[in-house]
Amino acid sequence: MRVGVFICHCGNNIAGTIDVKKVAEEVRKLPGVVYATDYMYTCSEPGQEEIKQAIQNERLDRVVVASCSPRMHELTFRRTVEKAGLNRYFLEMANIREHISWIGEDKELNTKKAIDLVTMAIFKAIKNKPLYSTSFKVNKRVLVIGGGVAGMQAALDCADGGLQVILVEKNPSIGGMMARLDKTFPTIDCSICILGPKMVDVAQHENIKLYTYSEVEDVKGYVGNYQITIRKKATYVDWTKCTGCGECMEKCPSKNAYDYFNFGVAPTRAINIPFPQAIPKKARIDKNYCRQFIKGKCGVCAKICPTGAINYEMQDEIITEDVGAIIVATGYGLIDLEKLPEYGGGRYPDVISGIQYERLLNASGPTSGHILRPSDRTEPKTIVFVSCAGSRDKSIGIPYCSNFCCMYIAKQAILTKDHIPDSQSYVFYMDIRSPGKGYDEFTRRAQEDYGVYYIRGRVSRIYPKGKKMVVRGADTLLGTQVEIEADLVVLGTAVVASQGARELAEKLHISYDTHGFYVESHPKLRPVETNTSGVFLAGANQGPKDIPASVGQGSAAASKVLALFSKDMLESDPAIAVVNPNACVGCLKCLQTCPFGAIQEEELRGGKKVAKVIQTVCAGCGVCTSTCPCGAIQLQHFTDNQILAEVNALCQR
Amino acid sequence: MSEIKPKELRIIGFLCNWCSYGGADTAGVSRFKQPTDLRIIRVPCSGRVDPLFIVKALLNGADGVLVSGCHPRDCHYSDGNFYARRRLEMLKRFLPFIGIDEKRFHYTWVSASEGARWQQVVTNFTKQIHMLGSLHSKTGEQSES
Numbered sequence: 001m002r003v004g005v006f007i008c009h010c011g012n013n014i015a016g017t018i019d020v021k022k023v024a025e026e027v028r029k030l031p032g033v034v035y036a037t038d039y040m041y042t043c044s045e046p047g048q049e050e051i052k053q054a055i056q057n058e059r060l061d062r063v064v065v066a067s068c069s070p071r072m073h074e075l076t077f078r079r080t081v082e083k084a085g086l087n088r089y090f091l092e093m094a095n096i097r098e099h100i101s102w103i104g105e106d107k108e109l110n111t112k113k114a115i116d117l118v119t120m121a122i123f124k125a126i127k128n129k130p131l132y133s134t135s136f137k138v139n140k141r142v143l144v145i146g147g148g149v150a151g152m153q154a155a156l157d158c159a160d161g162g163l164q165v166i167l168v169e170k171n172p173s174i175g176g177m178m179a180r181l182d183k184t185f186p187t188i189d190c191s192i193c194i195l196g197p198k199m200v201d202v203a204q205h206e207n208i209k210l211y212t213y214s215e216v217e218d219v220k221g222y223v224g225n226y227q228i229t230i231r232k233k234a235t236y237v238d239w240t241k242c243t244g245c246g247e248c249m250e251k252c253p254s255k256n257a258y259d260y261f262n263f264g265v266a267p268t269r270a271i272n273i274p275f276p277q278a279i280p281k282k283a284r285i286d287k288n289y290c291r292q293f294i295k296g297k298c299g300v301c302a303k304i305c306p307t308g309a310i311n312y313e314m315q316d317e318i319i320t321e322d323v324g325a326i327i328v329a330t331g332y333g334l335i336d337l338e339k340l341p342e343y344g345g346g347r348y349p350d351v352i353s354g355i356q357y358e359r360l361l362n363a364s365g366p367t368s369g370h371i372l373r374p375s376d377r378t379e380p381k382t383i384v385f386v387s388c389a390g391s392r393d394k395s396i397g398i399p400y401c402s403n404f405c406c407m408y409i410a411k412q413a414i415l416t417k418d419h420i421p422d423s424q425s426y427v428f429y430m431d432i433r434s435p436g437k438g439y440d441e442f443t444r445r446a447q448e449d450y451g452v453y454y455i456r457g458r459v460s461r462i463y464p465k466g467k468k469m470v471v472r473g474a475d476t477l478l479g480t481q482v483e484i485e486a487d488l489v490v491l492g493t494a495v496v497a498s499q500g501a502r503e504l505a506e507k508l509h510i511s512y513d514t515h516g517f518y519v520e521s522h523p524k525l526r527p528v529e530t531n532t533s534g535v536f537l538a539g540a541n542q543g544p545k546d547i548p549a550s551v552g553q554g555s556a557a558a559s560k561v562l563a564l565f566s567k568d569m570l571e572s573d574p575a576i577a578v579v580n581p582n583a584c585v586g587c588l589k590c591l592q593t594c595p596f597g598a599i600q601e602e603e604l605r606g607g608k609k610v611a612k613v614i615q616t617v618c619a620g621c622g623v624c625t626s627t628c629p630c631g632a633i634q635l636q637h638f639t640d641n642q643i644l645a646e647v648n649a650l651c652q653r
Numbered sequence: 654m655s656e657i658k659p660k661e662l663r664i665i666g667f668l669c670n671w672c673s674y675g676g677a678d679t680a681g682v683s684r685f686k687q688p689t690d691l692r693i694i695r696v697p698c699s700g701r702v703d704p705l706f707i708v709k710a711l712l713n714g715a716d717g718v719l720v721s722g723c724h725p726r727d728c729h730y731s732d733g734n735f736y737a738r739r740r741l742e743m744l745k746r747f748l749p750f751i752g753i754d755e756k757r758f759h760y761t762w763v764s765a766s767e768g769a770r771w772q773q774v775v776t777n778f779t780k781q782i783h784m785l786g787s788l789h790s791k792t793g794e795q796s797e798s
Binding site: 069070071072095097098099100102103104105106109110112113116117120505506509511512513514519531532575593595596619620621622623625626627635638640643644646647648650651652 | 661663665670671672674675677678680681682684685686687688689692693694695696697698700701702703704706709710713714715723726727728729730731732733736740764765766767772
């Protein structure tokens with residue numbers, strides 16, 4: 001065995017707190033090690049070149065790189081050794097940066113630990129076996145979950161690239177949050193005017209299959225070959241017959257249904273079309289409010305519908321689709337006003353959230369674009385905006401900034417002045433966060449040209465006084481208490497993970513953080529990838545994002561899928577379980593425990609029954625290996641002997 | 654960390670690649686200082702950890718063993734961590750029979766974003782092992798049992 005060891009300084013990141021020369025010196029004494037050196041940046045081009053040279057000159061057959069986490073650079077160095085003619089699984093890494101030099105202060109102890117970790121890697125490398133991947137066919141269809149602006153952009157880019165796209169949206173119409181906005185900052189462009197044509201493109205694109213009012217029920221398979229189960233929820237309206245004329249909505253006697261599209265700022269009918277530009281523009285019955293379902297009699301919509309589309313007996317439909325990759329673009333949610341008791345906790349009709357105000361400003365909203373107070377439908381003259389309503393507040397578990405509230409509050413204040421010229425807007429803010437192209441100029445315009453009064457400080461309480469809402473807060477710049485009698489209060493509510501985000505992550509086997517936002521593969525360099533190969537992220541499900549960022553991510557995710565599908569065959573990961581039929585006693589405990597159904601029973605020629613691994617289905621978790629009572633099934637690259645070699649490297653007493 | 658005696662003890666960690674190893678990386682990237690006793694072995698899933706690895710480690714020189722995987726329901730491999738939980742819970746009860754204090758073994762769940770939590774886990778477990786002292790005295794006999 002001829003092992004070569006390469007210890008990286010990583011500039012001062014490693015060499016600052018680990019004596020790398022000593023590590024190299026010590027491990028050189030170990031049996032099997034013929035070469036050990038240290039280098040400033042092993043991952044750099046000359047650093048990798050040095051590994052290749054050493055493999056050739058020293059005839060190395062195992063390589064150990066001690067540097068950063070293998071989660072960072074394992075692939076880099078695997079490629080390096082492969083280029084020099086070694087099997088890529090002959091590389092082993094010791095993580096001496098994240099696990100030592102960055103967390104320990106004592107150089108002596110760090111050096112000792114580094115010697116241990118490198119020794120473990122050497123012991124493991126010696127036990128490593130060459131592994132070869134096989135290739136398998138890719139199903140070049142892509143599933144996009146979520147029909148907001150990020151999902152639509154991803155779907156359109158994939159479809160334009162020639163891929164078949166399945167777009168699943170849980171609401172009756174695509175469009176997401178952006179479809180609800182009146183204008184967009186910083187150009188005050190009309191939101192639906194720029195989104196509407198995109199929505200039509202999605203609906204009419206020959207490569208896009210659209211499932212609205214549908215949810216992903218189950219995900220099976222692996223990159224290149226996923227089987228998706230989709231639940232198409234019952235709308236009680238036959239969409240093949242519905243023309244979207246809206247007559248049912250006019251005549252429906254149940255007038256107090258919750259309007260999900262308008263965030264409940266005004267009620268809607270039990271049968272409704274969410275908004276005029278809805279795609280598809282079809283009616284849906286909300287079972288929770290429909291008299292036919294509650295009282296068992298009504299049937300007004302069925303009588304009025306000119307095409308006879310109403311069907312109260314409709315059932316949910318289960319559909320399966322096969323795809324090769326998944327783009328998750330499920331967007332965000334907003335904190336419940338009930339969680340903000342100091343701002344009224346949702347008890348006062350004239351304290352509303354920013355998105356509700358957006359609907360009041362919108363010409364297709366419940367007030368046809370006239371700003372009217374929800375309580376008495378009068379025009380408000382004094383409007384108070386409260387930014388950071390819930391955001392940057394550790395006490396309710398939301399320590400992060402919601403990204404775009406500063407900007408939309410400035411926009412709404414400007415629009416308010418346009419709608420009601422004799423109005424006065426006040427904005428309570430912690431900091432004005434406007435780091436974007438033309439963003440800071442925009443917030444200044446609100447203050448300078450539109451006379452919006454910005455008060456730096458937090459609001460402590462909002463309470464009613466007659467017809468007014470009293471907003472009490474502090475002005476920290478003047479060092480005084482402020483009390484404003486407002487007609488309407490608009491809260492810049494915190495962005496939270498969308499409802500069901502965690503459950504979906506569990507179906508997709510992707511991770512989420514403590515707030516429920518999805519975790520990308522690398523925060524800087526792999527922003528749309530997840531740790532599950534073939535699953536990509538786009539938009540605000542990964543953290544609060546404004547429209548340009550979401551659109552950018554949608555396109556980025558699409559380009560990742562297009563790159564993935566540019567090959568007809570994908571290489572499988574050979575680090576999967578393999579059965580030794582001679583040792584297998586056919587108890588099939590592995591078959592019972594395998595989470596992926598990757599094991600089947602096989603009869604050998606002599607009639608002996610043994611377990612067999614279906615190569616393409618095995619995901620390489622190794623649950624079977626720890627289950628097998630006779631060590632007959634071994635997860636390659638993590639066999640019992642390989643892991644025990646690492647244990648033995650440490651425990652030789 | 655001043656309560657921890659300067660002499661290091663031998664602690665082995667088995668960490669799943671997707672959550673806890675990532676969490677330990679996150680702790681490193683965030684420079685969350687930790688005691689240096691722990692040596693981490695990377696496995697694909699906590700379900701890959703054979704209880705025998707832990708027993709072998711404890712019998713052959715380790716003073717403590719820590720296993721960490723993805724949070725329940727968040728396993729990269731659907732339910733590998735549920736298998737791990739069953740096995741490791743069994744192991745915990747079995748350790749006293751071979752004369753090893755069950756406090757020398759701990760299993761937990763840390764996600765890839767929980768760097769601060771990983772720092773806590775390592776610090777607390779290292780403290781606990783230092784309180785128990787070395788499992789293997791110089792004469793080769795176990796200091797307890």
